[in-house]
Amino acid sequence: MFLDNDFRLKAGLAEQLKGGVIMDVTDADQARIAQDAGAVAVMALERVPADIRKDGGVARMASIRKIRDIMATVSIPVMAKARIGHFAEAMVLQALKVDYIDESEVLTPADEEHHIDKRAFPTPFVCGARNLGEALRRIAEGAAMIRTKGEAGSGDVVEAVRHMRAIREQIRQLTVTERNALSTCAKNLQAPLELVEWVAKEGRLPVPNFSAGGIATPADASLVMSLGAEAVFVGSGIFKSEDPSRRAKAIVKATTFFSDPDKLLEACEDLGEPMQGLDVSKLDESELLQTRGW
Amino acid sequence: MRVGVLSLQGDFEAHSRRLSDLGAEAVEVRYGHQLEEIGGLVLPGGESTTNLILMEEERLWEPLQRFVGQRPVLGTCAGAILLARDVSNPSQPSLGAIAMSIERNAYGRQADSSIRTVEPEREFTERTRGGPLEAVFIRAPIIRSVDPGVTVLLRDGPDPILVEQGRHLAATFHAELTTDTRLHELFLDKVGRG
Numbered sequence: 094m095f096l097d098n099d100f101r102l103k104a105g106l107a108e109q110l111k112g113g114v115i116m117d118v119t120d121a122d123q124a125r126i127a128q129d130a131g132a133v134a135v136m137a138l139e140r141v142p143a144d145i146r147k148d149g150g151v152a153r154m155a156s157i158r159k160i161r162d163i164m165a166t167v168s169i170p171v172m173a174k175a176r177i178g179h180f181a182e183a184m185v186l187q188a189l190k191v192d193y194i195d196e197s198e199v200l201t202p203a204d205e206e207h208h209i210d211k212r213a214f215p216t217p218f219v220c221g222a223r224n225l226g227e228a229l230r231r232i233a234e235g236a237a238m239i240r241t242k243g244e245a246g247s248g249d250v251v252e253a254v255r256h257m258r259a260i261r262e263q264i265r266q267l268t269v270t271e272r273n274a275l276s277t278c279a280k281n282l283q284a285p286l287e288l289v290e291w292v293a294k295e296g297r298l299p300v301p302n303f304s305a306g307g308i309a310t311p312a313d314a315s316l317v318m319s320l321g322a323e324a325v326f327v328g329s330g331i332f333k334s335e336d337p338s339r340r341a342k343a344i345v346k347a348t349t350f351f352s353d354p355d356k357l358l359e360a361c362e363d364l365g366e367p368m369q370g371l372d373v374s375k376l377d378e379s380e381l382l383q384t385r386g387w
Numbered sequence: 388m389r390v391g392v393l394s395l396q397g398d399f400e401a402h403s404r405r406l407s408d409l410g411a412e413a414v415e416v417r418y419g420h421q422l423e424e425i426g427g428l429v430l431p432g433g434e435s436t437t438n439l440i441l442m443e444e445e446r447l448w449e450p451l452q453r454f455v456g457q458r459p460v461l462g463t464c465a466g467a468i469l470l471a472r473d474v475s476n477p478s479q480p481s482l483g484a485i486a487m488s489i490e491r492n493a494y495g496r497q498a499d500s501s502i503r504t505v506e507p508e509r510e511f512t513e514r515t516r517g518g519p520l521e522a523v524f525i526r527a528p529i530i531r532s533v534d535p536g537v538t539v540l541l542r543d544g545p546d547p548i549l550v551e552q553g554r555h556l557a558a559t560f561h562a563e564l565t566t567d568t569r570l571h572e573l574f575l576d577k578v579g580r581g
Contacts, residue, residue, distance in 0.1 A: 098502045105525045105564050106497055109432050109464070112396040131440040133396060133433070168477060168491060169434055170526065192497035192526070215498065342444075349395050349441055350417065 096299065103217030103237030106170065106192065107301040110134055110238075110324050114314070114345050115303070117141050117328040120159065121166040127331070130341035134170040134192070136326065137163045142199045142246025142382070143329035143368060152200045154182040160189060172219070177386045178204025180213075187216040193238070195219045196231075198385035199245045199328070208386060211235030221305065223256045223383055225263035229284035229292070230387070232300055239298055241322070242383040243306015246329050248370030250313045252383060253306045257320045260302065267293040306383065309334070309367050311347030311360040318351035335365030390578055391416040391425035395441040397433020397465060401563040405571050411578075419450035427459040427578035430466025432525070432561050435491065438465060439479060455484040458581070459554040461574040467557035468528050475531075485552045486534035489559075493529035500525045503543060511540040511549070514576070515569040522548060522560035530559060540573075554581075 113133030118124045124135045139155040140148065154175055164171045170192035175182035177196055182203070186194050196209050198221050211218040212235035221242035222228035228239045241260070243253030263282070267289065270278055275293055279286040291299055304322035308314055309330035317325060325348055327341075334340045343360040350356035378384070392402045394415035403413035406429070414425055422428070430438075442448050454460070455470075462470040471489040474481050479491075494500070504519045512518075522543060530547045533539065541549035541558070549558045549570065554577055562570035 101523070101564065102500050102502060102525065105523055105561065106500065108398040108401060108561075108564065109434070109525060111398055111400065111433075112394070113434060113437055128436060129440075131396075131437045131444075133437050169436060170497065187498075190496045190498045217497065342440075345437070345441070346444065353417075 099215070100235075100237060104300045106217060107219075107238040110170070110303075111301060112349060113324050114341070114348050115172065115324065115326045116331055116341060117326075118163060119332070121162040123332055123337070124163045124167045126338050127341060128167045128169050130338055131345035132169060132341065133324070134172055135163060135167060136172045136174065136195060136328075137191070138174050138199075141329040141332055143248070143333050144246075145199060146246045146371075146380070154179070154186065154200070157185070157189065160186075160191065164189075164191070174200055175209070176200040177202040178207050178209060180209045183209050183214060183216075187214055191216065193217050193219055196236075197221065198242060198382050202385050208234055219303075221383070221386065222260065224259045225267075225292070226282035226284050227387065228260060228298060228302075229282060229288045232298070233285045233288060237300050238303060239300055240303040240305040240326055243304070243308070244373045244376075245306045245382050246371075247307045247373050247376070248309040248330060248333075248368045249373045250307045250309070250316060252373055253304050253308060253317055254320060256306070257304055257317055257322055260298075261321045264292055264296060264298070268296045307373070308344075309370060311343045311357060311364075314344045314347045315351040315357050318348055324348070329368055333368035340364055340367070388412065388575065388578060389414055389425045390427045390429065390575070391421060392429045392431060393438070393466075395445075396437045397431040398561070398563060399431040399433075402429045402431050402463075405563050405568065406575070409568060409571055409575055411575055418445075419447055422450050422454045425458075426581070427461070427574065428454060429574070430460060430462040430469050431563070432464035432466065435465040435468045435479070438469065452482060455482050455555065459556075459574065459577040460484060461556045461558070461570075463558045463561055463563065464525065464527055467530075467559055470555060470557045484555045485550060485557050486537055487550060487557070488531045489528045490531050491528050492526050494524060494527055497526055500527070505541055505543050505548065508540055508542065510538065511569075511573075515573055520567055520569065521565045522562075523564045524560050527559050
C-alpha cells in the first residue's frame, strides 16, 4: 500500500507547509529575506527560472556550496531541484540532507523517458503536473507533494490556472464515476487503478496539491488558492521584482487571506514594479518548460 | 462547543477535521475578534516563524495573549513552540503560556523526522484510555526543561512530548496526522470545563 509510514512522514511535512509560500532563492541573502517575509520554505537554485530562460544552456542542480550556505542561514525547510530522471543529483541532495527534492522541469531533463524512482529515497519529493494522470503517475513513483507546473519563469499565471482547474475537474469527475468504470478511467488517465480508486473515494489527491509556475503578484496567489491550491510556490516573481522583501510579505499575506477582499487590497498596495513577464501564448512550443516530463 | 483553530498557516485543516469528528464546532481563526466567540483554541503545526510574522502583521499578538490568560489552548509542534516560555535554535518571541524551554528542529532536518510508538504515562491513560500511542515527529522541537507545576503526560524516552500546565496542553508531535483521537478528546474535556 502506498500510504505506509515512510510515505506519511514525507506527506506530513507537506501538510505543515499548507497555506504558505515557498520561495525560490539563489543565495543566502535572498533566503534570509524570504524567511523574514514569512516564507514557509525556500527552494535553493542556481538561477531563477526567468534567468534560466534568458541565459539558455544546460540548467543543473545548484552548487553544493550555495545549498549549504542557504541551509546554514535559515531555520525553515530548504528544498532543492534535481533534473527530471537525474537520480544521481537526487542522491547528492539527499546526502546533503535537504528537506525536500523537487524533480523539476525547470532544469534541463536528464532522462526523456524515466522519472526518478522516488520510493527509493527517504527524502520526500515534489513533482510538477499538468493534469490528474500526470499527478498520479508521479505519486505512484513516490512523490509526496504535487505542484501544478504552470509555466515557470513567465510571470504569466494562465498555465498555473489551467493546470489547477484541470486537476480539480478531473478529480470531481472521478467522484461521480461508478466503481465499475474506474478501471477504464485508470486506463485513460494512464495511472494506477489503486490511486484512481482512492481519489474517486476521497475526492482529493492523496498528497498536498500546491500551485506553481507564473505566480507573480498577491492577486495571483489569491487566485490559485481560491481555485483549490493548498500552498503556492513563487519562483522569479519575488526576486525579479523591484522590491522583493515587500512583494514577498504581500504574497504571504494574500495566501493566508486569499478570500478576504480588504486584506487582499492591503497586500496589493505600494508594491513597486512586478517582474516583467512573458505572455505564454506568444511563446514558441520549444520554449515551454511544462512539456518536459510526462 | 465552539473551538477555534488558528488558521494563518499550517496543518489547521487536519485539526479542524479531527475536532469536527469529535462533535465540536471547529472555527478557522484568522482575526482577533473571532477569539471572543470560541471556548478554546488550537495552535496547529506549521512554520512558527511564518505564524509569528503573520500574528505580528495582523495584530493578533495581544488578543492571543489575552486569550491564553482566559481559555484553554492546545499547541502542536510549531504551536507548542508558540506556547513555550523560552525558545531556542534560534530564540524567538512566544506566548509564554507554559513554563518550559523548547528547542526548535531539535532532532535535525526532515531526514531525522520519524514515527514512533510511545507508552503513555498513567495520568494520560486514566483521563483518556490505555494503549500505546503513535507519535508523528516532523522537524519536531524537543522540550528541554519544564518548571515544577508542569505535568508531563507523555514521554519519548527521557523527553516530555505532551505537557500540561493549568488549562493548556502542548505536544511536540502531530496527533492530527494519526487516527488516535485521545489528545483532542483530552483537550475538548478541558474546553468543556472552561
